[in-house]
Amino acid sequence: MKYWRKPLDLGTIEVTRGIVRVIEGRCKGCEICVNFCSRGVLRMSDKFNRKGYHFPETIPGRECVNCRFCEAICPEFAIYSVETNGLA
Amino acid sequence: MSARQNRDPEPLHPHDELLRTDRIPHIWCSGCGIGIVFGALMSAIKKSDIPLDDIAVVSGIGCTGRMAGYIALDSFHTTHGRAIPFATGLKLARPQGNVIVASGDGDLLAIGGNHFIHAARRNIDLTVVCVNNFNYGMTGGQLAPSTPFGAKTTTTPQGSPDEPFNFCSLAAACGAVYVARWTALHIRRVTTAIGEAMNKKGFSFVEILAPCPTAFGRRNKMRRALDLLNFYYDRSVVKHGVHPDEASLDFNQRLVVGKFVDRERPTYLDSYHMVHQREIGDWPTIEHYSTMLAKEKTEA
Numbered sequence: 001m002k003y004w005r006k007p008l009d010l011g012t013i014e015v016t017r018g019i020v021r022v023i024e025g026r027c028k029g030c031e032i033c034v035n036f037c038s039r040g041v042l043r044m045s046d047k048f049n050r051k052g053y054h055f056p057e058t059i060p061g062r063e064c065v066n067c068r069f070c071e072a073i074c075p076e077f078a079i080y081s082v083e084t085n086g087l088a
Numbered sequence: 089m090s091a092r093q094n095r096d097p098e099p100l101h102p103h104d105e106l107l108r109t110d111r112i113p114h115i116w117c118s119g120c121g122i123g124i125v126f127g128a129l130m131s132a133i134k135k136s137d138i139p140l141d142d143i144a145v146v147s148g149i150g151c152t153g154r155m156a157g158y159i160a161l162d163s164f165h166t167t168h169g170r171a172i173p174f175a176t177g178l179k180l181a182r183p184q185g186n187v188i189v190a191s192g193d194g195d196l197l198a199i200g201g202n203h204f205i206h207a208a209r210r211n212i213d214l215t216v217v218c219v220n221n222f223n224y225g226m227t228g229g230q231l232a233p234s235t236p237f238g239a240k241t242t243t244t245p246q247g248s249p250d251e252p253f254n255f256c257s258l259a260a261a262c263g264a265v266y267v268a269r270w271t272a273l274h275i276r277r278v279t280t281a282i283g284e285a286m287n288k289k290g291f292s293f294v295e296i297l298a299p300c301p302t303a304f305g306r307r308n309k310m311r312r313a314l315d316l317l318n319f320y321y322d323r324s325v326v327k328h329g330v331h332p333d334e335a336s337l338d339f340n341q342r343l344v345v346g347k348f349v350d351r352e353r354p355t356y357l358d359s360y361h362m363v364h365q366r367e368i369g370d371w372p373t374i375e376h377y378s379t380m381l382a383k384e385k386t387e388a
Contacts, residue, residue: 023101026112030119030313036273053118072131072275075123076113077101 018066119313121298169199229303
């Protein structure tokens with residue numbers, strides 16, 4: 001994350017981090033998760049799943065904060081995130 | 089060894105324990121709001137600490153009616169418009185259970201309109217989740233009682249000349265004890281509202297404005313689900329506690345959402361007991377199915 005000044009307690013505050021998992025076979029390519037991701041972690045993949053839809057994938061380098069909004073908003077139950085521990 | 093066996097097993101989604109995964113992917117179109125509401129319903133069920141054996145989901149015909157077929161709980165897919173009568177019977181036969189009616193606007197309030205108003209009048213302890221997509225989606229996008237004035241459907245290609253129903257106002261006027269309306273993008277609020285409605289004793293009604301890109305959006309210049317989701321969300325104004333008559337759905341100006349009614353009234357079973365107390369005496373204490381099962385296990 002970018003800061004305009006380095007916070008004094010940076011490194012002591014624990015920020016939740018997550019890993020986004022996509023169940024590719026269930027996705028129907030509606031792009032809702034990609035548009036509403038608060039951190040811009042997702043993008044549509046160039047690949048197709050077995051039903052012929054593009055599915056989302058994570059952009060390397062972007063950090064998921066495990067807000068689990070994609071999990072709540074996905075109409076296909078095809079995406080979810082798992083918490084991992086990390087420091088800011 | 090085939091390629092299929094080499095592949096990693098598919099990861100488990102958190103909702104999978106409540107889903108009939110053998111039927112997933114479901115039939116709903118890409119971007120359909122019913123899936124979003126269905127996810128919220130499952131989250132609400134998980135969050136309310138009600139034992140899963142005591143929850144039943146009843147639905148009628150239509151796209152939303154498929155919910156009963158995808159949830160791994162006691163569920164029933166009734167005939168068109170008859171979800172509330174079936175749920176009423178279920179509730180009266182097993183008053184300890186928590187009965188959820190999940191259906192669409194066409195099913196609940198067009199064909200099943202009379203059942204709806206009388207269930208609300210009697211204040212039967214049901215949770216009614218209405219997914220309002222402003223048309224009859226499954227049959228090809230015909231005019232529904234919720235279609236806004238001037239919106240195009242297959243049966244009104246020049247725009248609808250009808251004034252639409254205000255479901256929340258109707259439910260409140262008929263005596264529902266909990267009435268709320270949200271759009272599908274207010275996902276956390278939808279989950280909370282369904283949870284509150286499940287815990288509320290009496291007829292509780294939650295209406296969710298859901299996108300239907302295939303049948304409704306396509307004819308109204310909002311082809312993508314994202315356009316519809318943003319359209320509803322941007323025009324929504326949260327007004328808690330406002331009189332439901334004033335909570336109008338005006339597509340040109342604003343869509344009023346919020347929790348409109350939260351009040352107490354004796355339920356049908358309470359009133360029935362009060363009137364018939366001399367004949368039937370006190371009710372037997374009713375145990376939850378899950379506690380009964382646990383008792384049987386310890387005795388055996």
